[in-house]
Amino acid sequence: MNPESAESLKSKLKSGSSQSKVFDLLSDQKWHCRNCEGKKVASNQYAGGGGIQGLERGNRSGRPGLVIETKREICQVCQKITIWDRWTGETREANASANLPPKLVKRILEIYNYIDVIENRQRLPHELVIDHRFPMERWGKSEPNHDVNMSETEIRNKFQLLKKDSSGNHNLLKSRSCEKCIETGNRGTPLGLEFWYFGNEKWPDNIPQSGSEAEEGCVGCGWYNFEAWRTALNATLKQVESQNFLE
Ligand SMILES: [Zn+2]
Ligand SMILES: [Zn+2]
Known part of the structure; x- marks a missing residue:
């Protein structure tokens, strides 16, 4: 599937919603720690339907899902092993x-x-x-x-x-x-x-x-x-x- 631009994807998210905030964080396609970075953006919703899961899924009105990678690694800020996510820049058909x-x-x-x-x-x-x-x-x-x-x-x-x-x-x-x-x-x-x-x-x-x-x-x-x-x-x-x- 051809990748869709970040601007176009962003326009399909309700502005101010937690999904939109999580998307802002992930749009640089770098790794982000769920614990110290994610919680700041969308406290309890970061990993769930209001955040990463929802973005991965896409929706029924034309927003494709994001391809997001996940890993476990030591976070220097948190001083422990945490879960990290990164948007690869790719999109896929909505789940x-x-x-x-x-x-x-x-x-x-x-x-x-x-x-x-x-x-x-x-x-x-x-x-x-x-x-x-x-x-x-x-x-x-x-x-x-x-x-x-x-x-x-x-x-x-x-x-x-x-x-x-x-x-x-x-x-x-x-x-x-x-x-x-x-x-x-x-x-x-x-x-x-x-x-x-x-x-x-x-x-x-x-x-x-x-x-x-x-x-x-x-x-x-x-x-x-x-x-x-x-x-x-x-x-x-x-x-x-x-x-x-x-x-
Ligand atoms: Zn951290
Ligand atoms: Zn179907």
Whole structure:
């Protein structure tokens, strides 16, 4: 995604709001200590929805999310190890759940029992990202409709849960992979594994690059449906095993 200028981003934040103040601090793209610098700017809201989390998420009216890195390091001012954040200067599509009605978010989390599909771990809601299987990068102009009362089958067809914690953000990894796929025509390799449960590495020639018909081109990529990908990978391994046994 093309980076959006700091001025343009700033204009999409309510002036005087704590998000806007936190953005002012981070806009120099340098590391800032949460403890001594962050608290001054937005006491209790610095890391949460009124600050860093909210800026990372973006919103439903056209403000993209910021790509923010986090580390732990000694702060000379605080004289202890603290958490630091830095805006990389990049932006990304607003986090999908920013565009979903809260009622639907709750239904999706409950249907998947708060378990992220890659590590298979139950997590707190703030460590989960609701991922559109069909990546936003390929939607084209229009955001799909999200009927709060869509069926469980429809929910399972459309969404999966990915993790986002201090050690990594699988949704961000997926975005990078999708951007690369759009650029090169080579589909994703989650965890570096060169396996596709349908088709192969190449984006199919007969499928458009974006718009609703592009979704077919994603089928088979592990980032599109990690569960199906893992099941198919296990089946393939079993098959290889039984062939070796017969030989
Ligand atoms: Zn500090
Ligand atoms: Zn959506």
